[in-house]
Amino acid sequence: MPTVLVRPTDSFSRVSNFAIIDSTLREGEQFATAHFDTQTKLAIARALDDFGVDYIEVTSPAASEQSRSDCEAICRLGLRAKVLAHIRCHIDDARIAADTGVDGLSVVIGTSHLLRTYSHGKSMAAILDQATQVIQYIQSRGLEVRFSSEDSFRSDLVDLMSLYRHVDRLGVNRVGIADTVGCADPRQVYDLVRTLRGIVSCDIETHFHDDTGCAIANAYAALEAGATHIDTCVLGIGERNGITPLGGLLARVYTAARDYVTGKYQLRQLGALEALVAKAVGIQVPFNNYVTGSASFVHKAGIHSKAVLNNPATYEVLNPEDFGVTRTVAIGHRLTGWNAIKARVDMLGLASVVDEAGCKEITRVVKERADCEGTLGLEKVDELIREFVERQQQQRVIVGSAKA
Numbered sequence: 001m002p003t004v005l006v007r008p009t010d011s012f013s014r015v016s017n018f019a020i021i022d023s024t025l026r027e028g029e030q031f032a033t034a035h036f037d038t039q040t041k042l043a044i045a046r047a048l049d050d051f052g053v054d055y056i057e058v059t060s061p062a063a064s065e066q067s068r069s070d071c072e073a074i075c076r077l078g079l080r081a082k083v084l085a086h087i088r089c090h091i092d093d094a095r096i097a098a099d100t101g102v103d104g105l106s107v108v109i110g111t112s113h114l115l116r117t118y119s120h121g122k123s124m125a126a127i128l129d130q131a132t133q134v135i136q137y138i139q140s141r142g143l144e145v146r147f148s149s150e151d152s153f154r155s156d157l158v159d160l161m162s163l164y165r166h167v168d169r170l171g172v173n174r175v176g177i178a179d180t181v182g183c184a185d186p187r188q189v190y191d192l193v194r195t196l197r198g199i200v201s202c203d204i205e206t207h208f209h210d211d212t213g214c215a216i217a218n219a220y221a222a223l224e225a226g227a228t229h230i231d232t233c234v235l236g237i238g239e240r241n242g243i244t245p246l247g248g249l250l251a252r253v254y255t256a257a258r259d260y261v262t263g264k265y266q267l268r269q270l271g272a273l274e275a276l277v278a279k280a281v282g283i284q285v286p287f288n289n290y291v292t293g294s295a296s297f298v299h300k301a302g303i304h305s306k307a308v309l310n311n312p313a314t315y316e317v318l319n320p321e322d323f324g325v326t327r328t329v330a331i332g333h334r335l336t337g338w339n340a341i342k343a344r345v346d347m348l349g350l351a352s353v354v355d356e357a358g359c360k361e362i363t364r365v366v367k368e369r370a371d372c373e374g375t376l377g378l379e380k381v382d383e384l385i386r387e388f389v390e391r392q393q394q395q396r397v398i399v400g401s402a403k404a
């Protein structure tokens, strides 16, 4: 399958060179129905590691005693992926988290007027002082440090850039921007990341909520503008309706950098990883989930089916085989076409006994039945094909005996 979209990229773009920070065990724990016990956390951490994510972000060890010991247990797994603990910009949280064995700490504090007024009540000057203290402490412990502003897109741009410039000079590994309420659109994301790229020399991480349906597009726009790290959750779970889904992000990037995505991540494990998380939080994988939804590779209309049977790229930008899933050409319905029925006839090994006219006749019968009965299962369609073949054979016998 050819790379689908060829478009110019500039030297800032990181579409084919970025890292995934999967936050299923942090942001995902904030999902409405999530409550991961220790064994489930370990299973999810191992599965994420096997899948190939670069980082696994876990809930703040300061959140509860169980959160702290679970964080230690995840660190003891000795995974290839680095483990990050997400903490408030507070020295007490940093001290607790730094003792757990994590590779780094992801520090966050709200910077929008709303959060400064109604959440922690601190001025920008106080944030800057507190950030300096926490960052320097984390650095003194020899850990990776990321500093992020909550609600970045509703924060004052000048305040934000001054803060990022300051923490960059302190030597943080990454700064993060977060669309905490899902208000940003891809253009705003592109502009903010591009501006930030010109101000800091460290890496740039981004975090997008999906309240208004832009989480994947925003992550992609961030990569185009030079973001180096993207936060994801399996199935996009998280606070409210969640953040950029891991599978959806990879589907998006696949269209532009297929070799990068297929070479770096074990895409065939996506379905199992999603099933594990879906079960853990008690939800079904949605029918229209990126790649693994039950309808994701079902082709139905006659003209689609015909073309897909000739060349799947006609109606697919993702090759299901790369993700370990299969395509279905649905044939038992009133929109079916004779090419799709012929493909089924061929599959049943009946091509030598059912010619084009025969396929068209079977198609007519399928449509007629579907008009009355609704969608027919594959077994029913096969039965209609076999009945047709039998009728043909009986007619041949009758004609043969009449001639004799």
Ligand code: AKG
Pocket (backbone or CB within 6 Å): 027, 086, 106, 107, 108, 148, 149, 150, 151, 176, 177, 178, 179, 180, 181, 207, 209
């Ligand atoms: C959010 O702002 O929505 C968060 O979950 C925090 C993001 C971050 O730490 O960058």
